[in-house]
Amino acid sequence: MTAPPSLPDTAPALIARHGACSVLTPDGEILSLSPADVRRELRDWPAPVVIHAPATARRLDLPPPGQPTPWLDLLELFAFAMPAQTVPPTLRGLGRALDFPLARIENAEADLLLDMADDLLGRIARQRHGADGPMMAALAFKMRQMGWAWGDSVCHALGVGTAIPPEDLQPNDAIRVWRTLPKWEEAAPRPPPGPHPVTPAEARARLSEILGPDAQTRAGQADFADVATAAFAPRDRRGAPHMVLAEAGTGTGKTLGYIAPSSVWARRNDAAVWISTYTRHLQRQIESELSRLYPEPAIRREHVVIRKGRENYLCLLNMEESVNIALSRGSNAAGAMIGLCLIARWATASADGDLSGGDLPGWFGDLFGRGLLAGIADRRGECIHGACPHYQRCFVEHSIRRARTADLVIANHALVMSQAAWHALDGAGTGSEDNIPTRYVFDEGHHLMDAADSAFSTELSGLEAAELRRWLLGAEGARSRARGLKKRLDDLVVGMPQLETPLDAALLAAHALPAPGWSARLADARLTDAQDAPPPDPEVPPPQGELIDAAAEPVEPVLSNPTEALLHLLRQQALARTHGAPGGPQRGTVECDLHPVPAPLTEAARTLARALQRLSTPLRTLVDRLGERLEDDADMLDSVSRERIEAAIRSIRKRALARVDGWIAMLGAVGEGRSSEPGNTPQYIDFIRLDRREGQRPGERDVGLYRHWLDPTIPFSAVLAAPAHGLLVTSATLRDENGSEDEDEAERAWEAAEARSGVTHLPMPALRASLASPFDYRRQSRAFIITDVAHDDPASLAGAYRTLFEASGGGGLGLFTAISRLRDVHARLAGPLEAAGLPLYAQHVDPMDNATLVDIFRSERNSCLLGTDAMRDGVDVPGQALRLVVFERVPWPRPDILHRERRIHLSGGAPSRYDDRIARLRLRQAFGRLIRNESDRGVFVLLDRRTPSRLLSAFPAGVAVHRMGLAHAAREITRFLQTGDGTHDVPPT
Incomplete structure (x- = not known):
């Protein structure tokens, strides 16, 4: 074939695979090369055409190509040519989106990528004289200036020369989509619903x-x-x-x-x-x-x-700020500007501006960085509503x-x-x-x-409290666009002492919350009188603590406010009451009971409660006086100002007052004694948690005091169910089917479902209904428990997954109860499976959202996917793309403090039955991924030889569960999936 005229004649193309990669060389020769050979040849070649450049680099064991990437990524071209359309980021996914015949996609070599590029460039050229043509031309010109690898080709397709005529749409105007998006208009309030039923x-x-x-x-x-x-x-x-x-x-x-x-x-x-x-x-x-x-x-x-x-959507004000920063930095922000140009192109076509799971492809963040999307989303709780110049768009x-x-x-x-x-x-x-x-x-x-x-839970943690401080005070000497409350209220309070006074008092009191650098300081801070010292000057940056080796000499005390003092004591208690190497850092999440409470912690809680009260009181006064202004100045306020005041009241209540009030209530209960003494049922469960969060540096961990309802369906019933007129609660797994025909057991299963749905807290009983699945599970499915795999040996576990996935020929969903085990197995499994022609993808490994991973899995018939809870629930993959589910172990409930208290007080005196019910429901959910239509055929495998027989009633009637060794099961799986036969000679256990 010949390259499209807008591509260089020597453009190579590359399909990266483990084992042998398909390569179209600059000389037009199609070769099969090892990843090592490709790495060597790429040093001397022009930029190759690829699909999903970051994933290609990972498969070749190369560093990320960066932004702007020198590679010609077809996904970037797709995003420009077909905005607001999602596509699995694979050869098959892109080929089917472009309507290529399946026969051309199957076993395709790298030369097909140039045909895809030609197709996409042709689609761009056909839009040249359409309504989007001027914007496309202006954006393409800007992206070419920034070094976009496709810039010359796209400009050629659009007929864009070396300059944009002054009468045409200019590049910097094209990217400012907040000026041209449609406006919403108010409609009359909807009257109350009618009373008419549905027969x-x-x-x-x-x-x-x-x-x-x-x-x-x-x-x-x-x-x-x-x-x-x-x-x-x-x-x-x-x-x-x-x-x-x-x-x-x-x-x-x-x-x-x-x-x-x-x-x-x-x-x-x-x-x-x-x-x-x-x-x-x-x-x-x-x-x-x-x-x-x-x-x-x-x-x-x-x-x-x-x-x-709100955090899921594109914020036009944040996008404007990101664009202005990128424009001011010029070529130093080339990658960001190219990404923002594609966002502008998407925003004009998007149905709803949803960045997370909407019509922005889930691989976009992998191409241009999650930071780009975080910067343009409304993730900081700083919406200024009617004061925003883009409010009506x-x-x-x-x-x-x-x-x-x-x-x-x-x-x-x-x-x-x-x-x-x-x-x-x-x-x-x-x-x-x-x-x-x-x-x-x-x-x-x-x-x-x-x-x-x-x-309905309450969390007083370092991250939550520091986030509230940032929301109130804004950026404090850091490089951040965070706007504080004073800036957001702006002219609503200026010159009005009755509003300025409580606002200033609240901002002063906000210094009781953790200052920047709090997490590093907690690692070695000592209790001092600092919690009683006056708040620091907000204009002076606080001391930035460093990570401290636990064995090093103590440094000078750096705790600067009562929140940090409390967090330090919570951290001490968590480390003291849990297992771990003396003096060494502990990994993962650490939890301990709050009670009994040491005297210093009780005093620190009271001190912080008083400090938070000094924050709550002026904020409540500010809210009241803003409400008074709505009434007193009703004849002078325009609609925008009224909307801003209402939004400000709403935001202060939601973001600050509700949170602070919950903290004060929780702190007030510290030291009062535990309500869950023998014979007493507590209303709340209070405990301490120490863990690492995303974005924290190694060695830093968040710590907090947590309060959960013992029975969270109580507030659910009170605030949502009771005010409603009708609720339908549905699922395939509402009840725990334990296989018993006993009527009392059946009644207990319904009662447990009602308890988890809040029905028991309502005055009227629920209408119960159960509709059986129409599938013939005896004919369509098989289930095995493997008896010779060591569940605690990662190598043995990875070997089992490999054997089973190869036995099914792919189409396997591997489920894990721990992310660490998933990652370990993936690292051992990816290469061998890819070499066998079975691409492997994984949640928590591949930097794509779950929906994109499922789209890939659905479109790649022989691929395999590893995942955790999110893949166990709500995933619909009908057909042979999913023909095997492998669960690494029995999904028992996590044995944490919450579960301990609930199994004591909500189990009806049968804690083990409570655990069994949770495990059976999770197994039912996992099995439910397997058979989605009447032509499906699938196998469920549990790699836990310790699985008790009492859990096997989780599987639908007709499914016989067989216990056998791995090799025997692999043969049975192959025979069943290929012929529909198997296990007839194996008695069920």
Whole structure:
């Protein structure tokens, strides 16, 4: 073939593989070279055409190519040519996205990459005279200036010369998309929902309409839609919602089953139904299912909206600041500028500006650095709302307003619970960003208790307290664009003593929170009188501590405020009450009980509580007086100022007051004695945790005091369920199926499901329903427990995964209960599997989000994927792309303090049965990844020979579980997957 005319005639191309790489040399010769040969040849070649340059470099054992990369990465070209479209970052994924015939993709050599480049450049050229042409030309010109490897080729395709005519869109204007994005407009408030129910017949009719006349009938799907209608009946009395617990086996089709009655009720009553998931991946999956209800994208956008937390979206003000910094640095910020140009291109095409799991490809951060995305997202809690010059073009505000008029809002458990909690505090007035729903559907309902545990817990840690200080005071001498509260309020308080005085008092009191450098100081700090000293001058940078060897001589005391003093004592207690080498650093997470509390810690807690009260009081005064200004100056405030004041009140309450009030309450209980003495059931569980967090330097660890509800479904029921009118909670694993036909056991399984869903705290009982999976698991699946693999030997574990993945010919999902073991196995496994033609990907190793890893796994039929909990739940990979699930050990609950207390007080006197139930539910979730449609065939393997037989009821009826050695199991797996036969000669155990 010949290279596209806009590419150099000598452009090489490279497909990196372990073992043998496919290479198109500058002379046009196709060779198969080892990675070592490729590394040697690349030194003398022009920039090669590749797919996913960072991953290619990793496979060749080369350092990252950097930014701007000298390599011609087809993913960068794809992002420019086809913005806001996702694609697996592989040869097969890109080929299928470009509509290349599958026959050309299979066993392709490196020359195919030049055909792909030609295709993408042709697509760019065809857009030259379209609506996007001027922007594309201006961005391409800028990117070429910055050294983009594709710059010359793209400019050639767009007909861009050595200069942009003055009458055309200029490059620095093209990147400023915040000037041209569409504005949102306010709509009239939506009236309260109507009272009209949905009948089972109407739900079934809507389901038939969605499925169409030619759809395959799923057993139980119409029955599920029928049952779900009970959640949409009018409420009989306040605080008593209609609650439906519907367990729907894998393959039932529950998504469309609840969409049918939800869409009928929403249209009939002119109100939204909020559909909540635990994972972001399922949010997008549900949205894709809704294309069957609303085939036209514009109509679907009107009726359906995805809602996430602000930190997931592009912040236009932060992007403006990033662009200005990159422009000021010129060529020194070339990589950042190229990435920002591609972000600008994406922003004009994006449906909602979602940077995390939306239509920005998940590999973008790997190409241009996670720091670039972090810098342009709203991750710092500094939104100034109406004061922002881009407020009316803000993606977050767009989604909030769309949700107010949508029929179906697809959210996540964390956002839904947070919103309900704030509404409970604020009522229907200031603080409500969305209309509060009356009808909810909780998919992945087995995670309700986990989500509530996270949403309603309290954490007083170094990182949390330091983050609050940064939010209040802004950057303190560091290179940061962090804006403090005074700067955000700006002209709202200037010249108004009644507002300036409490603000200044709060900012002064904020110096009681950890100062920059706190983590390093804690390692060797000694208790001093510093906690009683006046706060340091905010204009003087605090001393920057260094990491201290535990065996070195103590340095001078550096604790500078009461928070650091408390954190130091918490750290001492955690190290004293846990196991570890004397004088040596401990690895991983360290936890210990708060009680009994030493006297110095009690005094430090009281001192900090008083300091936090000095922060809380002026902040509360500021909020009250801002509210008074809304009333007193109502006739003088314009809409922007009113919006800013309301936003300021909301932000101070959410970001500061709620947090500080929780800390004060928790500190007040320190030293009061433990409520969980024998015979007493505590309301809260208080404990100390010491661990390392992402972004901390080696040797530094965060430490904190944590408070969790013993039963987090209590606040869930109070703030979300009770105010609602109807809730549908559904999952394939709501109950613990223990295989018993005893009616009392069945009743206990339902009661446990109700306890985890909060039903027991509501006045009305839930409607229970269980719909079986339509799959023939006896025919479609096999299950094995391997009896001769040492679970604590990484080499043996890696060998087992290799044997099993090769036996299945790929298509294997390896699940782990610990990230460290996953990484260890991946390091031993990647090379041999790649050499066998089975590409291996891994969560916590490959720097891509989970959705992208699953997309790769789904598109690469013979690839294998390693993952942890997130891959165990909510992953849908139908077909032969997933034909083997290997679990490294029984997924027992983590034996931490939280679990200890809950198994004592919530197990009904049977702690071991409590543990078994959790393990069985996790095994059921893992097995559920395997068979997703009636033509699937799959094998489940557990590498834990210690697996007790009482856990085997986790598997569906008809699945016989066989215990055998690894070699025997590998032969059985190959035979079953190739012929559908196997294990008939092996008696089940």
